[in-house]
Amino acid sequence: MAAEAGLSRERVLRAAVAIADERGTAGLTMRSLAASLGVEAMSLYHHVANKEAVLDGLVEVVMGEIEEAVAGLDAPAPEEDWRTAMRMRVLAAREVLVRHPWAPGVFESRTGTSLAVARYYDGVLGLMVRGGFSYELGHRALHALGSRALGFSQELFEPDGMEAPEEALAAMAEAVPHLVAMIADASHGGALLGWCDYQAEFEFGLDLILDGLERLRGKV
Amino acid sequence: MAAEAGLSRERVLRAAVAIADERGTAGLTMRSLAASLGVEAMSLYHHVANKEAVLDGLVEVVMGEIEEAVAGLDAPAPEEDWRTAMRMRVLAAREVLVRHPWAPGVFESRTGTSLAVARYYDGVLGLMVRGGFSYELGHRALHALGSRALGFSQELFEPDGMEAPEEALAAMAEAVPHLVAMIADASHGGALLGWCDYQAEFEFGLDLILDGLERLRGKV
DNA sequence: CACCATAGGCTTACATTGTAAGTCTGTCAA
């Protein structure tokens, strides 16, 4: 929409984030990106190698926001309370990802490790080591946490839309009796939709893992 | 490559799986799929609605293989030992996914819940309920497990290729001191590449979660 | 000062993809 001064890798990436935020990654094409900068598609190639590089850049930007959020945290020293320090860090990362719902998909699509992501995991590992983890346990912990360390987990169910809850469920009712019973049982919310609190579920899973790690700390 | 008799949804999906297995999903186009069946691209549309439907079909096929693997299991009754029953089920699913490395990506790309996936999770939930879980804990457990219940977890690091281990690591060495130290420390394998055993790491994370759940069983 | 190399924009053109629309043909029921 806005033209302004010359382009730059930074301006291009910022615009890409903006488009992804409002239209999702499907709406992010080299042409739409260029248009949002008041420029032609091919001009972008003076600043980024290709579209893959743009996606890599998105990861960089998001990781930057996460590092910033983590830096602004007032967390306990890991030597004192690694569990709380870790929990705060992960939840801070999660807040950033919630602002960019497309980010998990982009993270997963990147093959090969980006420096920004490696640096983040290095920080996570450092935190655990300072908290008394052996490198071996730290290693296993990184795997066990997986993307949860970055604040997201794979939801195979109802990722975004509403998916016509009643009809869909009714249609498969007899095929999935336990799920139906589980929803019927739920004393929470009451209705079908929105009856489950993703943030709470995320924290539950995170705590489950952190508890397990704490129990192993020092022993392995 | 082979023509043979008429098409059918099943033949199309089988061919799609074959292509994904050998060329990855990037190599799976309507044209390549048609060609592998000795047919023109548009002919496929008599049997599948569109490419999305093909991808949905891939999920169906994989879930079918998983259900088959699970059915062939000689697992203890959940009432006796839910933990072992669950563990065996998940690892059986994982074996199927290892045969189809593209599957996780396709699962993640599907929005909205497929019947096949819902049915699988229904089975997992049923197992836990028979093992003494409340619906509430079963619910949380499904979230905590996430895709791990299907046998895969998000690896943000070195997803497939070799990624020039020494050079890449050396390049980022000063940015990620803890990771470097961790690798140096590793008494396992010895070399950089292949030094970490994904299957073992997966099982570690799985057991961490199952242990945590067992501790909560009956209490919530 | 003249000059020209370069950065960074633009235009054109093409291959690859999914898929809409319509055609052709053999099979089987009326």
Add this chain to the structure above:
DNA sequence: TTGACAGACTTACAATGTAAGCCTATGGTG
């Protein structure tokens, strides 16, 4: 016999990434 239809094919197009080359102002150098 016929005629409807399933299921193949042909053609055509829009969207996308990107290769190749053009054009122009800017600024360092003879």
